[in-house]
Amino acid sequence: MLSRLFPHPYLTVILAVVWLLLVNKVTPGNVxxxxxxxxxxxxxxxxxxxxxxxxxxxFRIAEYVLIVLWDIxxxxxxxxxxxxxxxxxxxxxxxxxVPLDLTSPEAxxxxxxxxxxxxxxxxxxxxxxxxxxxxxCLDTDDPQATRDQxxxxxxxxxxxxxx
Amino acid sequence: MHLYAEIAVSxxxxxxxxFGLVGSWGLIRLKSTLQRLHGPxxxxxxxxxxxxxxxxxxxxxxxxxxSFHELLITIFLFLTAPVTANFIAKAFMxxxxxxxxxxxxxxxxxxxxxxxxxxxxxxxxxxxxPE
Numbered sequence: 001m002l003s004r005l006f007p008h009p010y011l012t013v014i015l016a017v018v019w020l021l022l023v024n025k026v027t028p029g030n031v032x033x034x035x036x037x038x039x040x041x042x043x044x045x046x047x048x049x050x051x052x053x054x055x056x057x058x059f060r061i062a063e064y065v066l067i068v069l070w071d072i073x074x075x076x077x078x079x080x081x082x083x084x085x086x087x088x089x090x091x092x093x094x095x096x097x098v099p100l101d102l103t104s105p106e107a108x109x110x111x112x113x114x115x116x117x118x119x120x121x122x123x124x125x126x127x128x129x130x131x132x133x134x135x136x137c138l139d140t141d142d143p144q145a146t147r148d149q150x151x152x153x154x155x156x157x158x159x160x161x162x163x
Numbered sequence: 164m165h166l167y168a169e170i171a172v173s174x175x176x177x178x179x180x181x182f183g184l185v186g187s188w189g190l191i192r193l194k195s196t197l198q199r200l201h202g203p204x205x206x207x208x209x210x211x212x213x214x215x216x217x218x219x220x221x222x223x224x225x226x227x228x229x230s231f232h233e234l235l236i237t238i239f240l241f242l243t244a245p246v247t248a249n250f251i252a253k254a255f256m257x258x259x260x261x262x263x264x265x266x267x268x269x270x271x272x273x274x275x276x277x278x279x280x281x282x283x284x285x286x287x288x289x290x291x292x293p294e
Contacts, residue, residue, distance in 0.1 A: 128272030129281035
């Protein structure tokens with residue numbers, strides 16, 4: 001009964017908080033309205049998202065976010081350097097196949113998004129069975145090392161968070 | 164205090180401007196479409212990020228009011244930018260990249276854009292009118 005009423009409890013809380021941040025003012029009316037949205041939206045959208053994602057260690061999320069933010073800053077500088085100073089024919093663009101150990105769709109989505117947001121790599125396609133992801137690297141001299149870095153830096157941590 | 168805040172705000176604005184410019188320059192300079200995809204996804208991170216940090220600092224220290232809208236913009240940007248990049252990449256690949264040019268999947272079934280998902284049932288759409 002309770003899980004019928006709140007199919008995604010995390011989403012309920014997140015929606016209410018986002019609403020409060022959007023209006024930028026905490027008043028009883030806004031809290032009430034935010035809560036109403038938080039209850040109604042998950043109910044309406046639950047047919048499209050039937051399973052509840054399992055989050056094993058929520059506190060690792062903070063560590064993951066910090067690492068990704070740091071990587072984004074470092075990689076931004078690297079990519080800016082390549083765009084500005086590297087001669088066109090010396091940019092070694094390559095495809096990299098990254099086999100996945102992750103199985104939860106939410107975890108794979110977060111990982112693909114992370115790969116795209118860190119400059120220099122874009123996740124382009126998933127394999128038909130969902131067990132590996134195709135990554136486009138702007139510049140790499142060692143595709144194997146790029147793949148290992150993605151696996152050890154992001155995938156290992158996501159596995160701890162989601163599984 | 165005021166002076167330090169203004170220096171910090173200016174610093175982040177300049178950083179944001181530089182990366183926005185470099186990202187756009189990448190669009191012009193890089194050769195292939197897939198390479199060009201790397202330019203703007205980078206500009207959205209540090210380019211927009213710098214402006215948002217500058218805005219938060221400005222409201223916190225100069226106007227003395229906390230503003231959370233910048234955080235929301237960051238979150239929404241991180242949710243939507245990868246999806247756009249992925250769609251552009253896929254649309255381009257299906258038109259211009261043959262599957263033989265890609266590396267092996269190392270699993271069964273080939274790459275998702277070129278094949279049906281493994282284990283999926285193809286539903287034929289009936290064109291007959293119901294009687």
